[in-house]
Amino acid sequence: MRQSSVRGKRGRRATVPEPREHGEDDSPPQGEGLASNGAGRRPGGRLRPKPKRSRGVRILRWTALTLAVLVLGGAGAGYFYYEHLNGNLKKADLDLGDSKLGRPEPNAAGQTPLNILLIGSDGRNTAENIKLGGAKRDADRKPLADVQMLVHVSADRSNMSVVSIPRDTRVTIPRCTDPEDGTVYPKTVGPINESLQYGGPGCTVATWKELTGVYIDHFMMIDFSGVVSIADAIGGVPVCVNNNVYSHDSKGHGSGLKLTKGTHNVKGVQALQWLRTRYGFEDNTDIGRAKAQHMYMTSMIRQLKSGTKLSDPGKLMDLTEAATKALTVDHGLGSPKKLYDLGNDLKRVPTKRTTMITMPWVYGEGEKYVLPKPGDAEQTFSLLRNDISLDGKDKKKPDATPKPTAPKDQLPVVVQNGTASTVLGPASGRASEITSELVRLGYAKATANSVLISQADTTVLYPGEDRQGDGLAVAKALKLPKSAAKSSTSVQEITLVVGNDWREGATYPKAATDDDSKTPESADALNGEQKGCMKVNPGYSF
Secondary structure: OOEEEEEOOOOOEEEEEOOOOOOOOOOOOOOOOOOOOOEEEOOOOOEEEOOOOOHHHHHHHHHHHHHHHHHOOOOOHHHHHHHHHHHHOEEEOOOOOOOOEOOOOOOOOOOOOEEEEEEEEOOOOOHHHHHHHOOHHHOOOOOOEEEEEEEEEOOOOOOEEEEEOOOOEEEEEOOEEOOOOOOEEOOEEEEHHHHHHOOOHHHHHHHHHHHHOOOOOEEEEEOHHHHHHHHHHHOOEEEEEOOOEEOOOOOOOOOOOEEOOEEEEEOHHHHHHHHHOOOOEOOOOHHHHHHHHHHHHHHHHHHHHOOOOOOOHHHHHHHHHHHHHHEEEEHHHOOHHHHHHHHHHHOOOOHHHEEEEEOOEEEOHHHOOEEEOOOHHHHHHHHHHOOOOOOOOOOOOOOOOOOOOOOHHHOOEEEEEOEOOOOOOOOOOHHHHHHHHHHHOOOOOEEEEOOOOEOOOOEEEEOOHHHHHHHHHHHHHOOOOHHHEEEOOOOOOEEEEEOOOOOOOOOOOOOHHHOOOOOOHHHOOEEOOOOOOEOEOHHHOO
16 A cells, blocks of 8 residues: 655654545546516505515425425336436445444433444446546555544434544454455454455444444445535535645645635535545645545535525436435435435534534554544543534533432342443453442442443433432442433333443542533534635645
């Protein structure tokens, strides 16, 4: 694999493995009827103003009309077109690992968060992708997951958080089994973008689950040509640079992106170039590229929510056609209807409550790769696991501490070992050890459950809001933060799950004050309504 340079905090340059970008061995491609006056007539001939329809109402009307044509067309063209769209979609298994990580518990209203992994593949497996991606020598290479973003939608759909990870982040890739040929890839350590080569997107999902402790419901993967076709169908996405930029140098580095200072509506090949530009933005590393991708995504969301494409049935069908052809999804999303339902779910989130960040990171040895930043990265993942928004605007709950329903010596508590990590391996005996500690603390009816599960955070589950006082009392006795106590419909008694954050000892290793609900500053957050210009690296200006 070729090595490319990155610059450290003090200006030092180091090498980072990087598949070739477009242009490194090929030149970059060069890429209504009459308007109503809105008035009616009152008796006597006077004009009566007609109430204006909001854009949202018009969009809803057209979307409903188009869906009716596509889905409710009976046994005629509508049915066959729906089947055509269904055939466009490519499907793959969601998780190729052995994780025992369970779905998050519903909140008091019965709602659960939604987590979707977005993957951008650099595969050159078609003539079109070779043309767009360059590096013909990589045509037979398995694709790498060069763009990875975890989309977390809150349980109440009030906010959305998007977390990118630098593609050269060194992580543990768990054991994965290829569903096509049964090849078993053993656990290894390497750049996270290589996870796609160990059986497909399901191994990238398994890697994220082990890294973050976040349960992932779905994935969506797109390649070079898919980015181009969707960008064309949308009609372009506005982006901005603070100076002239040309992502190209004498050594062939660069995506080929060439823009003058200011705002441009990029689509097709130019949109792909924007998303792939590394040489030309900020410090010429993957960190700047991730920020450019965030700007593109927030702008695209604003573009789609403005209704510029969804108010026209023909354009909406073009977008639907492009999207279904471009995507590889898990079987749980493997139909146009399911994608439509997902889209309806996502559009409930206000743009102003969308936050995009890059996982906090530090350079590894010799600055040849990056690692999750100790403390900050885990704090970020903890916010996702606990469904806390990254914008810090969640409504504060009353700080009430209801009383327990029974004395502690009469309160049954079930203790379960949640340390079944496929990366670290289970920590044996944890349920028995913490049960003994609870008995010592006066919880005489504490018992151990022998079923092993996987969970990142230690939690105390209580069956219904009327038992909250019991859950909080157990959490306090073990010096757990208040946030560790959670309502659950899946338990009958107070249930303590000892997570991977407490793999040894009878004393919880984190202080109760560690219950921090703030996003680390190192995450470099971008709000969905925030507009800005990418900073151009002076070496790639003209």
